[in-house]
Amino acid sequence: MCGIVGLFLKDKTLEPQLGAMLTDMLITMTDRGPDSAGIAIYGEPQKGMAKLTLQSSKPLEDFNGLQGSIEKAVGSKIKASIKGTHIVIELPLSQLDNARKAVSAFSPTLKVMSAGENIEIFKEIGLPKDVAAMFGISTMGGTHGIGHTRMATESAVTTMGAHPFSTGHDQCLVHNGSLSNHNSVRRDLRRAGMEFETENDTEVAAAFISHKLKEGSSLGDAMNATLTDLDGFFTFVLGTKNGFGVVRDPIACKPAVMAETDKYVAFGSEYRALVNLPDIENARVWEPEPATVYFWER
Amino acid sequence: MQSFDLSKDGLRALNSTLHSLRGETNMTEWEVINPKGSHSIAVGVDALIDVTVRGSTGYYCAGMNKQATIRVKGSAGPGVAENMMSGTVIVDGDASQYAGATGRGGLLVIKGNASSRCGISMKGIEIVVHGNIGHMSAFMAQSGTMIVLGDAGDALGDSLYEARLFVRGSVKSLGADCIEKEMRPEHLELLANLLERGEASHLAKPSEFKRYGSARTLYTFNVDNASAY
Known part of the structure; x- marks a missing residue:
């Protein structure tokens, strides 16, 4: 399973509440994965x-x-x-x-x-509420952020195996799903000079995108390349210094709901994660299409 | 009208209350407020009642429904009306993946779009989607009828058995063994009836649809393949 939440704020007045909103969203997703939790917060640089x-x-x-x-x-x-x-x-x-x-x-x-x-990532083993409390996430402000609660499948339950994974400056990625060709992709990326901390499949996806960006790809092109080069199930949500992106594999069995108003773009593995967001009743709520790249930049 | 506040009373209390109603009852009108995307709302109801859920629901709303009419005044998460036996489920908004999966009877109406795998393995249910449906819809569908006023995604009706599919808009691609078939008078009649019951007769005419069904080459035994068994 795994639970993902994400927020990309368009309205400056919401920025002081970013951490509190993300924490609330992530705690709602606890039963999708109680092994470990992590949050990436992008502050004002x-x-x-x-x-x-x-x-x-x-x-x-x-x-x-x-x-x-x-x-x-x-x-x-x-x-x-x-x-x-x-x-x-x-x-x-x-x-x-x-x-x-x-x-x-x-x-x-x-x-x-x-x-x-501007990125700060905090992650530990434990429930979202405990992890968020340990780091005081709810008091943090910022422009955008991503949270993840993990049900481990491809590698051990460790702090380093928790999401988000960051494999480049100001970059991070979280994942719901599992990749089947991560070992061969990791080998190729190692040869190309990328470094890895774990045997985790998601770290490979993060490094894959970081490597593409390093080679000069746009964020959109790098995300598109995951659809051809990564095999397996995935809903990825990723963050950069000024951007926020979502991509799902063509089968798209890992759930995803998005909401957008003139104040924010929000992502949740389930609609439950979004119900307390301001003015959610009037937001455009939709399910991101399979094999389609979405991203927002500020 | 019996009103149930899900945020106060909880899911278990709602469903056990609804389960205690059997067949005919004099408490026929129910509403559920504050659903907030909760899972398994009004699952397993077996009574002639009308339940209105005021908001969006999570996984498996109205699953295994018998007899009841369940209305969702919002969007529904994955598996709405999964394995429905009879009754009616009406979703005002969109439905997530595998809406109406394995449904054996009853009518499912989705007034927005349905995403992937709508009607997967359906076994007798009728499904009316006012908008579009996603990829792999009606995969291995065995019987029943699905009508789609909008477009269908990739691999419609893959490995189809005897379910009848009608699509008004475009079909991105047909799945293995699914073909377009001629429309005969009985199909126009069936469509007119189902559009009416699916609250869609003001939106589309039967003549605007195309019919899709099984070419029956995959699931029928072919003696030339006998050595493979």
Whole structure:
């Protein structure tokens, strides 16, 4: 099963409530997958600045002295905020790669959840309500975001196996379904220089799109390529720095409902996830067509 | 009118109340408010009652219905009226995948569009869709009638048995062993009757439809294939 929710806001006045709205939507989808949950939030980018979100299975040890070590590597003061098992580092964009190197040298148990100008990804094993509470998602504002609650099929129930997967700056992808050719696609992508953290099928889909974008494809073309190159069942929802996309495989047995008003575009695995959104009674509500790419950019 | 607030009283209470009604009852008018996309609303009803759901529903609304008339004043999630036995289900909005799947009887009316696999494996149900239907609709449909005022998606009627399909608009592609067939007077009569009962006679004329059915080459035994068994 798995449950997906997503929100792309068009109305600025809703931005402070993004985290609260997404949390509410995701909790509604809990019974579609209680193994683990994750949320990607895209905040307002700060010029010249970047965010690096890290997770650790030993946060007390790993977060101790981490800030100083990164500051030394990047040569300036940085801001670090601990949220449960995650830590969000704010630093100059030009120093992002240096900071990542410092992080992997600091401790092998530190894992990068996301990196980029405005993305933050939080994910853990557990129910959506507990995961969202651990990270205080409902207090977060932002422009768009994606949430996922997982019923694991293709790989183990671990933090790294939870969605969203991020395989490029400010990119993330969540998935309901299962891919059958992920091993061969992963091999091809590895040869092409992409790196993988897990044996998970969804990470392959995320990296597939990241690789296409890196090669210069538009978001629409990259999403279209999933229809020819990825075999299996999927409803994908993905986010970029300024965009939000949805694509379903041609069989389209993994459910999806969308709603759009002049204030937002929303995605839910089921209509239940959308019922508390403002003015939903008057929204255009539809089921995304099979093998059809939808995306919105700001 | 008996009113039931799903957000207050819960699904189990609704369905057990409806199940306690059998055959004829004097509490014939029911409404369900605040459905909010909940699953399994009014499933397994077996009484001559009229249930109006004021809003959109989740999975399996009105599944296995017998006798009752169930109206959804919104859209329906996957599997609406799945395995319906008799009675009537009317959806004012759209229906998600496999609407009316395996239905053995009764009438399902969808006033918006139905998505993929509408009427899959239908076994006697009548389905009237005012809008379009998605791909793989009427897959392995055994008997019953489906009429579509709009267009049909890919692979209509794949591996069809004896169900009758009528489409007014375009058919993106026909599935294996599904062919277009001639319209005879009895089909026009059947359409006129079903359009009337499907609240669609003001929207379309019987003469505007094309008929599709099984070429009967897949499911009939062919002696040349005997060695394969």
